[in-house]
Amino acid sequence: MTLPNIDSAYLTNFLVDLLNIPSPTGFTEDAIAFVEKELSDFPQLKLNRTRKGALVAVWEGQKSDSPRALTAHVDTLGAMVKEIKSSGRLSITRIGGLLLPAVETEGCWVHTSKGEKIRGSLLVNKASGHVHGVKAMETKRDEDGMEIRLDAKVSSVDDVKDLGIQVGDFISFDPRVELTNGFIRSRFLDDKACVAVIVAAIKYLADSGKQPTQTTYFHISNYEEVGHGASAGIPAEVTELIAVDMAAVGAGQTSDEFHATICVKDSGGPYHHGLSNKLRELADTHEIPYKVDIYPYYGSDGEAFWRAGGDVAVALIGPGVDASHNYERTHTEALEATTNWILAYLLSD
Numbered sequence: 001m002t003l004p005n006i007d008s009a010y011l012t013n014f015l016v017d018l019l020n021i022p023s024p025t026g027f028t029e030d031a032i033a034f035v036e037k038e039l040s041d042f043p044q045l046k047l048n049r050t051r052k053g054a055l056v057a058v059w060e061g062q063k064s065d066s067p068r069a070l071t072a073h074v075d076t077l078g079a080m081v082k083e084i085k086s087s088g089r090l091s092i093t094r095i096g097g098l099l100l101p102a103v104e105t106e107g108c109w110v111h112t113s114k115g116e117k118i119r120g121s122l123l124v125n126k127a128s129g130h131v132h133g134v135k136a137m138e139t140k141r142d143e144d145g146m147e148i149r150l151d152a153k154v155s156s157v158d159d160v161k162d163l164g165i166q167v168g169d170f171i172s173f174d175p176r177v178e179l180t181n182g183f184i185r186s187r188f189l190d191d192k193a194c195v196a197v198i199v200a201a202i203k204y205l206a207d208s209g210k211q212p213t214q215t216t217y218f219h220i221s222n223y224e225e226v227g228h229g230a231s232a233g234i235p236a237e238v239t240e241l242i243a244v245d246m247a248a249v250g251a252g253q254t255s256d257e258f259h260a261t262i263c264v265k266d267s268g269g270p271y272h273h274g275l276s277n278k279l280r281e282l283a284d285t286h287e288i289p290y291k292v293d294i295y296p297y298y299g300s301d302g303e304a305f306w307r308a309g310g311d312v313a314v315a316l317i318g319p320g321v322d323a324s325h326n327y328e329r330t331h332t333e334a335l336e337a338t339t340n341w342i343l344a345y346l347l348s349d
Protein backbone atom coordinates (compact mmCIF):
# COMPACT_ATOMS: atom_id res chain seq x y z
CA MET A 1 0.00 0.00 0.00
CA THR A 2 1.38 3.44 -0.91
CA LEU A 3 0.19 6.50 0.91
CA PRO A 4 -1.42 9.43 -0.93
CA ASN A 5 0.80 12.42 -1.68
CA ILE A 6 0.92 15.23 0.81
CA ASP A 7 0.60 18.87 -0.25
CA SER A 8 1.94 20.58 2.84
CA ALA A 9 1.00 24.06 1.55
CA TYR A 10 -2.67 23.10 1.97
CA LEU A 11 -2.02 21.88 5.50
CA THR A 12 -0.02 24.97 6.49
CA ASN A 13 -2.49 27.45 4.98
CA PHE A 14 -5.43 25.80 6.72
CA LEU A 15 -3.50 25.75 10.00
CA VAL A 16 -2.56 29.44 9.84
CA ASP A 17 -6.19 30.42 9.15
CA LEU A 18 -7.41 28.26 12.03
CA LEU A 19 -4.76 29.63 14.42
CA ASN A 20 -6.01 33.14 13.68
CA ILE A 21 -9.58 32.34 14.77
CA PRO A 22 -9.96 32.91 18.53
CA SER A 23 -11.33 29.80 20.26
CA PRO A 24 -10.74 29.62 24.01
CA THR A 25 -12.65 26.69 25.57
CA GLY A 26 -16.33 27.65 25.75
CA PHE A 27 -16.03 30.09 22.83
CA THR A 28 -15.31 27.77 19.94
CA GLU A 29 -18.24 28.39 17.59
CA ASP A 30 -16.23 30.29 14.93
CA ALA A 31 -13.43 27.72 14.86
CA ILE A 32 -15.86 24.77 14.68
CA ALA A 33 -17.78 26.54 11.89
CA PHE A 34 -14.52 27.12 10.00
CA VAL A 35 -13.58 23.43 10.15
CA GLU A 36 -17.15 22.46 9.26
CA LYS A 37 -17.10 24.68 6.18
CA GLU A 38 -13.81 23.14 5.01
CA LEU A 39 -15.06 19.58 5.54
CA SER A 40 -18.35 20.35 3.78
CA ASP A 41 -16.32 20.34 0.53
CA PHE A 42 -15.99 16.56 0.80
CA PRO A 43 -19.20 14.76 -0.26
CA GLN A 44 -17.76 11.55 1.27
CA LEU A 45 -18.36 13.00 4.75
CA LYS A 46 -21.56 13.27 6.72
CA LEU A 47 -21.30 16.16 9.19
CA ASN A 48 -23.00 16.52 12.53
CA ARG A 49 -22.77 18.80 15.56
CA THR A 50 -23.12 17.38 19.04
CA ARG A 51 -25.34 19.25 21.51
CA LYS A 52 -22.18 20.25 23.31
CA GLY A 53 -20.92 21.93 20.14
CA ALA A 54 -18.32 19.48 18.86
CA LEU A 55 -18.16 18.59 15.18
CA VAL A 56 -18.36 14.96 14.09
CA ALA A 57 -17.68 13.91 10.49
CA VAL A 58 -18.22 10.31 9.48
CA TRP A 59 -16.73 8.69 6.37
CA GLU A 60 -18.23 5.35 5.45
CA GLY A 61 -15.52 2.72 5.04
CA GLN A 62 -15.15 -0.31 2.81
CA LYS A 63 -16.18 -2.18 5.95
CA SER A 64 -18.02 -1.10 9.07
CA ASP A 65 -17.66 -4.15 11.32
CA SER A 66 -15.07 -2.35 13.49
CA PRO A 67 -15.61 1.43 13.23
CA ARG A 68 -12.80 3.79 14.22
CA ALA A 69 -12.57 7.35 15.49
CA LEU A 70 -9.96 10.09 15.59
CA THR A 71 -10.25 13.16 17.78
CA ALA A 72 -8.41 16.50 17.92
CA HIS A 73 -9.44 19.64 19.76
CA VAL A 74 -10.08 23.10 18.42
CA ASP A 75 -10.44 24.78 21.83
CA THR A 76 -7.45 26.59 23.30
CA LEU A 77 -6.29 28.24 26.48
CA GLY A 78 -7.66 31.71 27.20
CA ALA A 79 -9.32 33.72 29.94
CA MET A 80 -12.51 35.39 31.14
CA VAL A 81 -13.21 38.75 32.72
CA LYS A 82 -13.24 38.09 36.47
CA GLU A 83 -13.77 41.64 37.71
CA ILE A 84 -14.04 45.16 36.35
CA LYS A 85 -11.78 47.27 38.57
CA SER A 86 -12.54 50.83 39.64
CA SER A 87 -9.49 51.90 37.59
CA GLY A 88 -11.14 50.63 34.38
CA ARG A 89 -8.70 47.73 34.17
CA LEU A 90 -9.94 44.10 34.12
CA SER A 91 -8.82 41.25 36.30
CA ILE A 92 -9.02 37.83 34.68
CA THR A 93 -9.60 34.17 35.44
CA ARG A 94 -7.70 31.65 33.35
CA ILE A 95 -9.32 29.08 31.06
CA GLY A 96 -7.33 25.83 31.00
CA GLY A 97 -3.66 25.74 31.93
CA LEU A 98 -2.78 29.19 30.54
CA LEU A 99 0.72 30.17 31.67
CA LEU A 100 0.34 33.86 32.49
CA PRO A 101 4.03 34.83 32.08
CA ALA A 102 3.77 33.50 28.50
CA VAL A 103 1.09 36.07 27.58
CA GLU A 104 2.49 39.06 29.44
CA THR A 105 2.21 42.15 27.17
CA GLU A 106 0.29 40.15 24.54
CA GLY A 107 -2.55 41.75 22.60
CA CYS A 108 -6.00 40.36 23.30
CA TRP A 109 -9.67 40.70 22.50
CA VAL A 110 -12.49 40.91 25.00
CA HIS A 111 -15.54 39.30 23.38
CA THR A 112 -18.75 40.79 24.77
CA SER A 113 -21.96 38.81 25.10
CA LYS A 114 -23.45 40.98 22.32
CA GLY A 115 -20.74 39.89 19.88
CA GLU A 116 -18.56 43.03 20.03
CA LYS A 117 -14.76 42.79 20.26
CA ILE A 118 -12.75 45.25 22.35
CA ARG A 119 -8.97 45.39 22.00
CA GLY A 120 -6.51 45.39 24.88
CA SER A 121 -3.40 43.78 26.28
CA LEU A 122 -2.35 41.87 29.37
CA LEU A 123 0.14 43.58 31.67
CA VAL A 124 1.55 43.13 35.11
CA ASN A 125 -0.22 45.51 37.57
CA LYS A 126 3.02 47.34 38.31
CA ALA A 127 4.03 47.69 34.68
CA SER A 128 5.87 51.02 34.36
CA GLY A 129 9.60 50.79 34.95
CA HIS A 130 9.67 54.55 35.70
CA VAL A 131 6.94 54.27 38.31
CA HIS A 132 7.71 50.95 39.98
CA GLY A 133 11.41 50.41 39.25
CA VAL A 134 12.56 46.90 40.08
CA LYS A 135 9.07 45.98 41.43
CA ALA A 136 7.98 45.69 37.80
CA MET A 137 10.24 42.65 37.59
CA GLU A 138 9.40 41.22 41.00
CA THR A 139 5.60 41.28 40.80
CA LYS A 140 4.27 37.74 40.60
CA ARG A 141 2.81 36.85 37.19
CA ASP A 142 -0.49 35.43 38.43
CA GLU A 143 -4.17 36.36 38.33
CA ASP A 144 -3.76 38.86 41.19
CA GLY A 145 -0.63 40.44 39.77
CA MET A 146 -1.82 41.01 36.21
CA GLU A 147 -4.63 42.89 34.48
CA ILE A 148 -6.09 43.78 31.09
CA ARG A 149 -5.55 47.33 29.85
CA LEU A 150 -8.26 48.18 27.31
CA ASP A 151 -7.47 50.32 24.28
CA ALA A 152 -10.42 52.57 25.08
CA LYS A 153 -10.83 55.75 27.17
CA VAL A 154 -11.98 54.13 30.40
CA SER A 155 -11.21 55.03 33.99
CA SER A 156 -14.17 53.62 35.94
CA VAL A 157 -16.40 50.56 36.20
CA ASP A 158 -19.20 52.42 34.37
CA ASP A 159 -16.89 53.42 31.49
CA VAL A 160 -16.06 49.75 30.96
CA LYS A 161 -19.69 48.64 31.26
CA ASP A 162 -20.63 51.26 28.65
CA LEU A 163 -18.43 49.34 26.20
CA GLY A 164 -20.67 46.32 26.79
CA ILE A 165 -18.08 44.46 28.83
CA GLN A 166 -19.32 42.30 31.70
CA VAL A 167 -17.91 39.77 34.13
CA GLY A 168 -17.70 36.43 32.31
CA ASP A 169 -16.83 37.79 28.87
CA PHE A 170 -14.32 35.64 27.02
CA ILE A 171 -10.78 36.88 26.42
CA SER A 172 -8.62 35.54 23.58
CA PHE A 173 -4.89 36.17 23.25
CA ASP A 174 -3.20 36.80 19.90
CA PRO A 175 -1.57 33.61 18.58
CA ARG A 176 1.29 35.53 16.89
CA VAL A 177 1.77 33.09 14.02
CA GLU A 178 5.09 33.16 12.20
CA LEU A 179 6.46 30.80 9.52
CA THR A 180 10.25 30.55 9.07
CA ASN A 181 12.32 27.79 7.42
CA GLY A 182 9.57 25.21 7.83
CA PHE A 183 9.04 26.15 11.49
CA ILE A 184 5.58 27.22 12.59
CA ARG A 185 5.78 29.39 15.68
CA SER A 186 2.46 30.24 17.30
CA ARG A 187 0.37 29.94 20.39
CA PHE A 188 -2.29 27.21 20.37
CA LEU A 189 -0.59 24.76 17.99
CA ASP A 190 -2.02 22.60 20.77
CA ASP A 191 -4.19 21.36 19.26
CA LYS A 192 -4.98 23.26 16.08
CA ALA A 193 -1.95 21.65 14.45
CA CYS A 194 -3.65 18.27 14.83
CA VAL A 195 -7.05 19.52 13.65
CA ALA A 196 -5.22 20.73 10.51
CA VAL A 197 -3.46 17.35 10.21
CA ILE A 198 -6.80 15.50 10.32
CA VAL A 199 -8.43 17.84 7.79
CA ALA A 200 -5.38 17.50 5.53
CA ALA A 201 -5.43 13.70 5.82
CA ILE A 202 -9.09 13.71 4.79
CA LYS A 203 -8.29 15.91 1.78
CA TYR A 204 -5.33 13.83 0.61
CA LEU A 205 -7.29 10.60 0.95
CA ALA A 206 -10.28 12.09 -0.90
CA ASP A 207 -8.08 13.54 -3.66
CA SER A 208 -6.46 10.14 -4.19
CA GLY A 209 -9.87 8.55 -4.73
CA LYS A 210 -9.37 6.17 -1.81
CA GLN A 211 -11.70 5.30 1.05
CA PRO A 212 -10.97 4.36 4.66
CA THR A 213 -10.86 0.62 5.34
CA GLN A 214 -13.31 0.98 8.21
CA THR A 215 -16.06 3.52 8.75
CA THR A 216 -14.29 6.35 10.55
CA TYR A 217 -15.56 9.16 12.76
CA PHE A 218 -13.56 12.41 12.90
CA HIS A 219 -14.40 14.15 16.17
CA ILE A 220 -13.40 17.81 16.46
CA SER A 221 -13.54 18.42 20.17
CA ASN A 222 -14.32 21.76 21.86
CA TYR A 223 -13.76 21.18 25.61
CA GLU A 224 -10.42 19.32 25.78
CA GLU A 225 -8.41 21.94 27.65
CA VAL A 226 -10.72 21.61 30.64
CA GLY A 227 -10.67 17.81 30.57
CA HIS A 228 -13.96 16.55 29.13
CA GLY A 229 -13.90 17.28 25.37
CA ALA A 230 -14.36 13.81 23.91
CA SER A 231 -16.32 12.46 26.87
CA ALA A 232 -19.31 12.73 24.51
CA GLY A 233 -19.71 12.46 20.75
CA ILE A 234 -17.88 9.17 20.05
CA PRO A 235 -20.49 6.60 18.98
CA ALA A 236 -20.70 3.41 21.07
CA GLU A 237 -19.95 1.11 18.10
CA VAL A 238 -16.45 2.61 17.74
CA THR A 239 -13.76 0.05 18.65
CA GLU A 240 -10.59 2.16 18.36
CA LEU A 241 -10.02 5.82 19.19
CA ILE A 242 -6.88 7.73 18.21
CA ALA A 243 -6.42 10.97 20.11
CA VAL A 244 -4.35 13.24 17.87
CA ASP A 245 -2.69 15.80 20.08
CA MET A 246 0.67 17.52 20.42
CA ALA A 247 3.75 15.70 21.67
CA ALA A 248 5.58 17.26 24.61
CA VAL A 249 9.08 18.43 23.67
CA GLY A 250 11.63 19.43 26.32
CA ALA A 251 14.31 18.18 28.67
CA GLY A 252 13.99 14.45 29.34
CA GLN A 253 11.62 13.88 26.41
CA THR A 254 12.32 11.81 23.27
CA SER A 255 9.90 13.92 21.19
CA ASP A 256 11.11 16.66 18.86
CA GLU A 257 9.71 19.08 16.27
CA PHE A 258 10.67 16.89 13.30
CA HIS A 259 8.93 13.65 14.27
CA ALA A 260 5.50 12.41 15.18
CA THR A 261 5.29 10.76 18.60
CA ILE A 262 3.25 7.96 20.03
CA CYS A 263 2.66 8.56 23.73
CA VAL A 264 2.42 5.28 25.62
CA LYS A 265 1.80 6.81 29.08
CA ASP A 266 0.85 10.18 30.51
CA SER A 267 -0.72 11.49 33.74
CA GLY A 268 -3.71 9.23 33.11
CA GLY A 269 -1.59 6.08 32.91
CA PRO A 270 -0.76 3.76 29.99
CA TYR A 271 -2.58 3.82 26.67
CA HIS A 272 -3.82 0.66 24.91
CA HIS A 273 -0.80 -1.54 24.25
CA GLY A 274 -2.29 -3.44 21.30
CA LEU A 275 -3.43 -0.31 19.43
CA SER A 276 -0.16 1.49 20.19
CA ASN A 277 1.80 -1.46 18.80
CA LYS A 278 -0.37 -1.53 15.68
CA LEU A 279 0.45 2.15 15.10
CA ARG A 280 4.17 1.52 15.65
CA GLU A 281 4.10 -1.28 13.08
CA LEU A 282 2.34 0.99 10.58
CA ALA A 283 4.95 3.71 11.14
CA ASP A 284 7.77 1.18 10.67
CA THR A 285 6.22 -0.21 7.48
CA HIS A 286 5.73 3.23 5.93
CA GLU A 287 9.02 4.67 7.22
CA ILE A 288 7.25 7.42 9.09
CA PRO A 289 9.70 9.27 11.38
CA TYR A 290 8.37 8.76 14.90
CA LYS A 291 9.36 8.61 18.55
CA VAL A 292 7.90 6.81 21.53
CA ASP A 293 7.47 9.00 24.60
CA ILE A 294 5.91 9.48 28.04
CA TYR A 295 4.42 12.85 29.03
CA PRO A 296 4.73 13.82 32.71
CA TYR A 297 1.99 16.50 32.94
CA TYR A 298 -0.58 15.61 30.33
CA GLY A 299 -4.07 14.28 29.80
CA SER A 300 -5.85 13.64 26.49
CA ASP A 301 -9.34 13.46 25.08
CA GLY A 302 -8.78 9.72 24.66
CA GLU A 303 -8.66 9.43 28.42
CA ALA A 304 -11.67 11.75 28.72
CA PHE A 305 -13.63 9.18 26.69
CA TRP A 306 -12.28 6.32 28.80
CA ARG A 307 -13.28 8.11 32.00
CA ALA A 308 -16.75 8.71 30.57
CA GLY A 309 -17.10 4.93 30.17
CA GLY A 310 -15.98 4.54 26.55
CA ASP A 311 -15.19 0.86 25.84
CA VAL A 312 -12.54 1.28 23.14
CA ALA A 313 -8.84 0.86 22.60
CA VAL A 314 -7.22 4.31 22.86
CA ALA A 315 -3.87 5.51 21.52
CA LEU A 316 -2.31 8.97 21.36
CA ILE A 317 -0.17 10.31 18.52
CA GLY A 318 0.83 13.82 17.46
CA PRO A 319 3.54 16.16 16.20
CA GLY A 320 6.29 17.38 18.51
CA VAL A 321 5.48 20.87 19.85
CA ASP A 322 8.16 22.80 21.71
CA ALA A 323 7.25 24.98 24.71
CA SER A 324 3.66 23.74 24.92
CA HIS A 325 1.05 25.99 26.57
CA ASN A 326 3.69 28.70 26.12
CA TYR A 327 4.85 30.33 22.88
CA GLU A 328 4.80 27.06 20.96
CA ARG A 329 6.69 25.91 17.88
CA THR A 330 6.65 22.92 15.56
CA HIS A 331 7.98 22.08 12.09
CA THR A 332 6.21 20.95 8.93
CA GLU A 333 8.20 17.68 9.10
CA ALA A 334 6.36 16.71 12.30
CA LEU A 335 3.01 17.66 10.76
CA GLU A 336 3.72 15.63 7.62
CA ALA A 337 4.83 12.62 9.67
CA THR A 338 1.61 12.76 11.71
CA THR A 339 -0.51 13.16 8.56
CA ASN A 340 1.15 10.13 6.94
CA TRP A 341 0.62 8.13 10.10
CA ILE A 342 -3.11 8.92 10.05
CA LEU A 343 -3.32 8.05 6.35
CA ALA A 344 -1.58 4.73 7.00
CA TYR A 345 -4.03 4.04 9.82
CA LEU A 346 -7.12 4.95 7.77
CA LEU A 347 -5.98 2.58 5.00
CA SER A 348 -4.88 -0.23 7.32
CA ASP A 349 -6.72 -3.52 7.82
Ligand SMILES: [Zn+2]
Pocket residue numbers: 073190191224245246
Ligand atom coordinates in the same frame (compact mmCIF):
# COMPACT_ATOMS: atom_id res chain seq x y z
ZN1 LIG B 1 -4.02 19.49 23.48
